[in-house]
Amino acid sequence: MYLATTGRRDTPAPPRGSGAGRRVPGAVLALGTVSLVTDISSEMVTAVLPLYLVLGLGLSPLQFGFLDGLFNGAAAVVRLLGGYAADHGRGHKRVAGLGYALSALSRIGLLLAGGATAGIAAALATDRVGKGIRTAPRDALITLSSPPETLGRSFGVHRAMDTTGALLGPLAAFALLWATADAYDAVFVVSFCVGLLGVLLLVLYVPAGHPPGPRPAARPARRAPRGRKAFEALGDPAFRRVLAAAALLGAATVGDSFVYLLLQQRLALPVGWFPLLPLGAAACYLLLAIPAGRIADRVGRRLPFLYGHLALLGVYATLLAPASGPGMLLLVPVLALLGVFYATTDGVLMALAGPVLPADGRASGLAVLQTGQALARMLAAAGFGAAWTVRGPDTALWAAVSALLIALVGGWALLPRTPSGDRAPAGPDATTPERRTA
Template sequence: MYITLSDRPAASPAAPVAGRRRVAPVVVTLGLVSLVTDISSESVAAILPLYLTAVVGLSAISYGLVDALYQGVSALVRIGGGWAADRGGHPKWVAFVGYGLSAVARFFLLFSTGLAAISTVIAADRVGKGLRTAPRDAMISAATPPESLGHAFGVHRALDTAGAAIGPLIAFAVLWWIPDGYLTVMVVSFGFAVLGVALLGLLVPDRPVVERRQDRAPVRWREVAQPGLVRLLVVAGALGLVTVGDGFLYLALLDLGGFAAHWFPLLYVGTNVVYLTLAVPVGRLADRRGKAKVLIAGHGALLAAYAVVALSLDATASTLLVLLLLGTFYAATDGVIAALAGRLVPDELRASGIASAQTVVALARMASSAAFGALWFVLGPQQALVVVGGVLLLALPAAFATARGLDLDAAELP
């Protein structure tokens, strides 16, 4: 009934084996698209927490609401993006719409000065991200044999994270040479966003994940809700509720007094360099040892990051250690959860399965950001992290017990 991508490796003796660590060309191309797009988004994201709190003058509660918007708006459309990709069978063009919307949002950011206008533009940008993420990941999954998914997603995330490291470097350089040069950062951001849309439209082939049939039934939740995927959603959602946004941790480190405010964008660079370094080896580890185990272990690294900040150790040492731990957390979770979710549903529902997992994580982190902002306001940064870290410590054993066996479920799914 369904025809898979023509560039998906065939199960024959001549096909590349996982040990050769080769990935399909489309994976690299999509990685380049993500690289330039992340330069665009992260150059702005790197200045946003400091800009909103130090320049605009928002309180911790207000910043928490903005960060919740940044984290969660994409969740409102991710399932829609996955459904559209599965229904139409052409995920490239669904992703293209998402990348294009984000580019348009970057343009209007140039003229947004008030909090309400900035929030609206951020929301539009996140809607674009929500539309593009699942179709893009579905193309990666469809072009890769199951035994190499962790590696393929690691390669993509490494390229993606290279852009996430370059973006804050550009923001830092601009603000170093041009005091209050926020508009210049936004102009550069817009230029890279347009480049990402062009690369996707011109270089990524329009190869359908499955052949569309006129009598094909709409995607239904009961078909997507395989038992293994539901267990993954429960685990991912619970852990997402105790995942504090990077901006809060960076502001807490700034509060410790280990560096001057103009160095703030480089914190994002440090985290992303670690992520970039570890994405491929951790992806390979997930392929060998189990994606669910690596996912839970990644949240253990996040717990350690909370502890470092809460203990108020030497400011410089704390900063370096937190960046290392956060990079490890993202390497063990971001691509790994997409690789696992894509194998817990039938092939023709891959985008919807990935979108479901990403939606749950985004919504949970949205709620976490809003709640943590209030907790910070009441208790202060260190005490708030103690509370959240304590809950995460209790949640990890339960999450491990629930996620146990998910890799076997993925292997057994026809």
């Protein structure tokens, strides 16, 4: 991939014979297994929801965009609470476990809701709240369990396992609906059982504290009053710039559900095939997550993150292209580029920001970053839905292209070129870099 030839090589890679960084920590593999199982449960339900809400319940794109953005925004705000609780004595594993349990219980809410819109909305909100609570403590556990110089690879492995679940979930839902003649209750029951299995795996196999052995070197944490620790990261200039860039680019990111709805509309896909659309993007993400993480460890995490948003720009441009010839000429590039986008941005952003944060405030700092990005995406979803409803999908896409081009320029200027932790020191005698604000 061309990512490997770009960027400056400020520090040498670890010696090939040392074996440093070649093993992914057991805690990361355990968390990846939990995420895999949980994503099977989650994607069994979410794969069919956009189609059900828009075509089944008759919601307009504006209403769907508002609801999708609202739920994601609520989950983003809850992330702050999850990160704060994890850093203030509740424990990363315990808080993450609560989030996984809430998501599993939301499947029972969907089962009891029937066709009531309010009940479905409450169940979806519970699922998003659970996801919001668990995300920052889980990612903090990954950063605290891995050496700084291999964070990209650790997140790549975790995201690859997570995406395997996202790949299997829609297939399981498709098979269940086919076998039960479209009995959604069966999907909800099986989803709950699989989600419960994920909680049990977390309890049994994910260590509660730091792994044994030497801890990764980290900057001394600045002590702050307990009530302010959740926002202590904002005092770091490098972190503020990462946060600003992530929020700016998030504000130009159209939700996946809109991309799939546009594909279904452009290709006139049968309704029954809609749940399978995310599989193409998930498969590409699965293949590229680990290589993208390793490349980010070698060349720095700034450029892969920006190039990933260039891939998203390619998604929008492809959707704007005239629909002519076989549908695969539109379907394959869109899903492949969407997978590239997630492989080079999701875990890479966490690996970029993690080493900047002190160990005892890492969950809170990552929660602030994830919340800022998610709130920006909430505004993007609502804005795109409004533009689609008022002006049509083409105008909405042109607006998204323009916004993303502007955001890329801003992200290029904002992201620190050599923030602390972007390239971890290599070699046994290297010391942790001092804070840099360039």
